[in-house]
Amino acid sequence: MKVYTTDSPTPERVKVGVAEYAVAEGEATLATSGLGSCVGIALVDADAGVAGLAHAMLPSVGDRGVAATDGGEDRQVGKYVDTAVPGLLGEMADRGAVASRVKARLAGGSAMFDFSSSDSGVGERNVAAAEAALDERDIPVVATDVGGDYGRSLTLDATTGALSVRRAHGDERTI
Amino acid sequence: MARSVLVVDDSAFMRNLLKQLLEDDHEVVGEAENGVEAVELYHELNPDVVTMDVVMPIRDGIEATAEIKGDDPDASVIMCTSVGQEEKMREAVAAGADGYITKPFQKPNVLEAIDDVVGVEA
Amino acid sequence: MNLDVESLRTFSSLAHSGAEEAADSLSTLTGFDSRVAVTKVEMSTRSDVEQEFCERDLVSVHIGFSGAINGRTVLAFDRDRAVSLVDSLVPGASDNPESELATSGLKELGNIMLGGFIDGWADFLGEAIDITTPTYVELDADRSLVDVIDAGDDATGEVPSGEGLGGDTPEAGASHVLAFQNHLETVDEEAGFYIYMLPTRESVGRIVDAAGDADDALPVETFTTFSQMITEGAGQASEDLTAMTGIDTDVDVSRLSFVPIEGVPMQLTDETRRGVVLEFTGTPSGYIAILFDPGSAESVADALMPGMDADPAMRKSAIQEIGNIVTSGFLDGWADSLETTIDISPPTYVDDIGSAIVDPLVAELAQTQEYAFLIDSAIATPDETFTCDIYALPDEQELRTAFERLAPEPS
Structure with a gap:
């Protein structure tokens, strides 16, 4: 996603929607909200000052029972953890990040409902998929705030790499 | 005349509401949260009438009604539920329900249903 | 006229890429980074669509289109956003947002954004679609969307109005329309833009013929x-x-x-x-x-x-x-x-x-x-x-x- 610097003194704030990811540099924040069973993957190369945030819905593109549509490559990549992670890393590398310096933080992947049809534990599987995808690329996960039965909203500070996790009732923590 | 009533509903709020609606005219002798408790308490308390919710966890009201009526054909069971589908009503009748009222209900309807089903005389 | 899920998918996809084009144009012209937040294909009554407009304080630019398909598109934005947009297009114009200069800047923005939006449909259908001169409109309590759409700037004279999907003589408010709602957002989350596309019934049929899966219809x-x-x-x-x-x-x-x-x-x-x-x-x-x-x-x-x-x-x-x-x-x-x-x-x-x-x-x-x-x-x-x-x-x-x-x- 293209980023324009404006004259405004306030740092730039990039929004990441469901099944999307985005990269920002320098003094900026990336934000995404409403993580239920979705997992938020925050990656930072602090030295290069490049950060990325993904909001992925399902563990793997191979999980689906439907054929891919022509809805556009990008729209599918952010949806699945196993394509979002390399996608995000690729774009960060384009902006000067170096994989060996990248650190990861994960948030989300909760189990909010217990319906008969959904014993799939998709939240847990999303977190596991993220850990696997990062492990495969030797990227350490330095902090997590996952699981539980509640929703989360995230703000990632691109300069420090700190991930602020907000819950519904004002409770906010930084990991 | 006053009847003994077993109130069955998974909602604490609804059981409370029914108790309030009934307290001037009848006696609520027991409360159950699901179909399993409903059958147990029916046998324990032998109420004149049971008000039965349909949608409940563990065991639903249709099954509980079938069991109670199976054990005791003279039992009086009134479905008190939010589900107003024709098909559901047929299922309730098939299970042996004596009456069916849909939520939200008014006090006069509930009292009338009890009188209709159990009879006014002692 | 038949409709099926495959057509709906095509509509949705076209509407989305059109909206992305429009968002890019907006970013280029104004420097405001914008993205497409939501694309919806809506089946509702005209009065429901109108309701969405009235709920927000919106100003809008209207463009009619005709050719491969006919209908109207509306680009709507919050009044406050309109003022800051105008300034980015025409510096100093926000001092007098009602002026000719300001409104013409917005109309031009509408032209470019909506034009880009329509182009995708033309490409898909393999036939040209002409657009009319943009009309700048303010919506307020006294002017409903229905009035505006029906009155309109019928430069071509051919754009039908008041047509619904539900039958031959629908009541203006109750008739169903197929509306494409695209919500664009900028970094400033408060203000959004909406692109509504309201094709005529016949045009929906035309797209369905081109896009749809007849067996499913x-x-x-x-x-x-x-x-x-x-x-x-x-x-x-x-x-x-x-x-x-x-x-x-x-x-x-x-x-x-x-x-x-x-x-x-x-x-x-x-x-x-x-x-x-x-x-x-x-x-x-x-x-x-x-x-x-x-x-x-x-x-x-x-x-x-x-x-x-x-x-x-x-x-x-x-x-x-x-x-x-x-x-x-x-x-x-x-x-x-x-x-x-x-x-x-x-x-x-x-x-x-x-x-x-x-x-x-x-x-x-x-x-x-x-x-x-x-x-x-x-x-x-x-x-x-x-x-x-x-x-x-x-x-x-x-x-x-x-x-x-x-x-x-x-x-």
């Missing part, structure tokens, strides 16, 4: 019948809510839309919502969420237990019961019309970030479908003591089965 009346069922269901839910609370409520809106599945959570915000989520099984199956903002949840609980000092557990139980009753009111009519049963699960109480509540439901459905039919209704009291939002997400495949049951027998 159903008469469009089926969709409008379903849309009516939704409205009736919302009406029943409203009556039940009134009966329970003793407070008069009305249906504010009830809509059927077709949205890419990942677009569903965007219909809600970061704000907290309280209520219930239920699963329903039958024809169709799916999930339903009955949600209140915290103030409304309090008002509703108070109304259910007047004068009582109810503990939190009791209040929670009361809200769960409301959820049950509203869900039944909403879905029972579907079951009866379709001659099936729809079973409802016991409710799960929720009190969480709005978009997070819907997120897991979407993730479940996303395992087998890429688009979702989203049914949303709002029930409110006239004085806004409380508002109740209903979101139903039926399984796409099962909803199609349900549609087939609704379709009139071939003669």
